[in-house]
Amino acid sequence: MKIFTAHQIYEADKSTIKKEQIKSDELMERAATQLFEWIHSRLRGTQVNIQLFCGIGNNGGDGMVLARKLQEHGYSIKVYVVNYSDKRSKDFLLNLERLKENKVWPDFINKESDLPQISPNDIVVDAIFGIGLNRAPDAWVGNLIQHINGSRAFVLSVDVPSGLPVDRNPWNKEYVIQSSYVLSFQLPKLVFFLPETGVYVNQWEIVDIGLNPDFIAKTDADFELIGRPEVLPMYRPRLKFSHKGTYGHSVIIGGSYGKIGAVQLATNACLSVGSGLVTAFVPKCGYDSLQTAVPEVMVLTGSREKGISEIEIPFEPTVVGIGVGIGLDGDTVSAFGNFLKKVNSPMVIDADGLNILSQNPEMLTDVPGLSVLTPHPKELQRLIGNWTSDFDKLEKAKAFASKYNIVLVIKGAHTITIYKGKGYVNTTGNPGMATAGSGDVLTGMIAGLMAQGYPSVEAAIFGVYLHGLAGDLGVSSKGYEALKASSLIENIGSAYSELFRQPEMEQKDNTQ
Numbered sequence: 001m002k003i004f005t006a007h008q009i010y011e012a013d014k015s016t017i018k019k020e021q022i023k024s025d026e027l028m029e030r031a032a033t034q035l036f037e038w039i040h041s042r043l044r045g046t047q048v049n050i051q052l053f054c055g056i057g058n059n060g061g062d063g064m065v066l067a068r069k070l071q072e073h074g075y076s077i078k079v080y081v082v083n084y085s086d087k088r089s090k091d092f093l094l095n096l097e098r099l100k101e102n103k104v105w106p107d108f109i110n111k112e113s114d115l116p117q118i119s120p121n122d123i124v125v126d127a128i129f130g131i132g133l134n135r136a137p138d139a140w141v142g143n144l145i146q147h148i149n150g151s152r153a154f155v156l157s158v159d160v161p162s163g164l165p166v167d168r169n170p171w172n173k174e175y176v177i178q179s180s181y182v183l184s185f186q187l188p189k190l191v192f193f194l195p196e197t198g199v200y201v202n203q204w205e206i207v208d209i210g211l212n213p214d215f216i217a218k219t220d221a222d223f224e225l226i227g228r229p230e231v232l233p234m235y236r237p238r239l240k241f242s243h244k245g246t247y248g249h250s251v252i253i254g255g256s257y258g259k260i261g262a263v264q265l266a267t268n269a270c271l272s273v274g275s276g277l278v279t280a281f282v283p284k285c286g287y288d289s290l291q292t293a294v295p296e297v298m299v300l301t302g303s304r305e306k307g308i309s310e311i312e313i314p315f316e317p318t319v320v321g322i323g324v325g326i327g328l329d330g331d332t333v334s335a336f337g338n339f340l341k342k343v344n345s346p347m348v349i350d351a352d353g354l355n356i357l358s359q360n361p362e363m364l365t366d367v368p369g370l371s372v373l374t375p376h377p378k379e380l381q382r383l384i385g386n387w388t389s390d391f392d393k394l395e396k397a398k399a400f401a402s403k404y405n406i407v408l409v410i411k412g413a414h415t416i417t418i419y420k421g422k423g424y425v426n427t428t429g430n431p432g433m434a435t436a437g438s439g440d441v442l443t444g445m446i447a448g449l450m451a452q453g454y455p456s457v458e459a460a461i462f463g464v465y466l467h468g469l470a471g472d473l474g475v476s477s478k479g480y481e482a483l484k485a486s487s488l489i490e491n492i493g494s495a496y497s498e499l500f501r502q503p504e505m506e507q508k509d510n511t512q
């Protein structure tokens with residue numbers, strides 16, 4: 001699903017109005033009716049107090065329509081207009097009048113007003129600011145926002161949490177609604193998925209308001225949200241008349257004394273995701289344990305006991321995964337540099353492999369094109385330098401990836417894969433995956449997909465999605481705390497199956 005900027009959403013809005021030859025208030029009515037249906041289908045008339053806080057723009061207009069519909073269906077509502085500007089939008093005013101015709105008179109809140117009481121049992125509808133926010137809210141509006149946040153009521157935000165701009169970080173972090181649930185119109189917003197701004201959104205859901213699908217299809221977006229519909233077309237089915245050679249030969253290079261387990265996890269994941277053959281290259285101390293732990297993997301060793309000091313692979317691998325558990329020993333660093341000079345296969349570089357690159361940036365030009373780098377935030381910072389915000393980080397990451405013609409996988413709660421100026425935001429995974437070895441498994445999985453012929457960027461996007469899905473399946477039986485990296489590997493097969501599982505509704509339809 002595409003992620004649009006505020007400007008692109010306004011354009012989609014305009015093109016819909018033009019194409020359908022409707023008036024803007026009809027689109028507002030349509031949007032707010034969807035909000036109403038969402039609430040009504042859950043509350044089914046329950047007599048809970050609903051307090052609606054509405055601004056004076058179109059986000060507030062949505063709130064006005066919603067208030068009217070709730071009142072018409074017998075809900076107990078209280079409506080406030082947060083009167084932060086004289087420049088009221090035309091559709092806000094129209095719907096304010098319609099509400100008054102229904103004998104609902106909102107209270108106007110301004111600078112001098114007392115803050116209304118909100119009980120923890122109330123439902124707050126937050127329709128103060130939408131995507132039109134373009135500066136910090138005034139202090140008194142900020143105080144109201146803090147008052148709502150402190151109420152412990154369930155807060156349902158219309159389109160976005162008020163105070164959260166969609167294309168940058170907030171001007172004032174305290175003046176942003178902490179949403180329990182966001183009903184966002186048509187397309188998700190990038191801020192929902194970034195570490196600094198995603199914290200304002202507990203849960204979110206898209207409300208389809210029928211914006212012009214042709215416009216959405218033909219407009220390029222800088223970011224895309226990756227769910228099942230996006231990854232399914234990337235899947236490459238196994239062929240009947242194929243053999244192990246069809247699915248590539250991966251080489252995983254890494255490990256050092258005490259860190260051979262990283263290679264064990266990466267090779268095992270590489271096999272489990274479908275690589276035809278997997279060879280590990282480790283220091284001598286890793287030989288016995290690796291042969292025992294993963295018998296399907298072939299093992300090559302270097303000449304030293306505890307660390308890698310030179311890398312010789314006597315064949316051309318389809319893909320090389322390098323860095324897991326490798327350490328930063330001086331000999332290892334020069335072996336890594338020498339290997340980069342002679343290798344032609346695309347690589348997946350992780351962990352200390354990335355740290356070696358950030359300590360020796362001249363090596364970056366030797367990284368084969370279309371390799372995949374998988375940093376967590378600290379490793380990324382060492383590679384691209386400091387950033388001032390998540391938005392700045394993404395710009396710097398894009399420039400870095402383009403400069404070296406690589407795919408950059410920024411790991412996090414929503415891992416973002418960067419390639420050719422675009423970002424692909426992952427939706428699977430959970431906090432249980434913040435555990436030792438989780439990254440080693442991802443390295444093996446991406447390498448294993450590349451071995452099977454997935455283009456690098458697809459291997460990264462698909463691998464990240466499948467890795468997260470394996471984690472989600474693992475959590476359903478183990479819970480967050482007990483999830484280990486090896487459980488992720490055990491669930492790779494189920495994650496593949498899950499990709500093709502029919503939703504229950506569809507299954508029912510098929511049997512009719």
Ligand SMILES: NC(=O)C1=CN([C@@H]2O[C@H](COP(=O)(O)OP(=O)(O)OC[C@H]3O[C@@H](n4cnc5c(N)ncnc54)[C@H](OP(=O)(O)O)[C@@H]3O)[C@@H](O)[C@H]2O)[C@@H](O)CC1
Pocket residue numbers: 009010012013027028031055056057058059060061062084085087089128129130131132133134135136137138158159160185209211
């Ligand atoms: N797009 C769609 O498809 C549809 C959109 N819909 C809805 O419209 C919403 C966007 O509405 P909107 O453009 O009227 O902006 P909104 O967020 O209500 O702000 C109002 C105005 O406040 C101002 N302002 C800004 N910052 C300020 C500040 N700090 N303190 C004080 N004032 C400030 C600024 O005006 P300015 O003063 O800059 O001229 C701004 O215009 C969208 O989120 C969705 O809910 C749906 O109805 C249907 C389909």
Ligand SMILES: [K+]
Pocket residue numbers: 059126127128129130157158159160161162
């Ligand atoms: K809002």
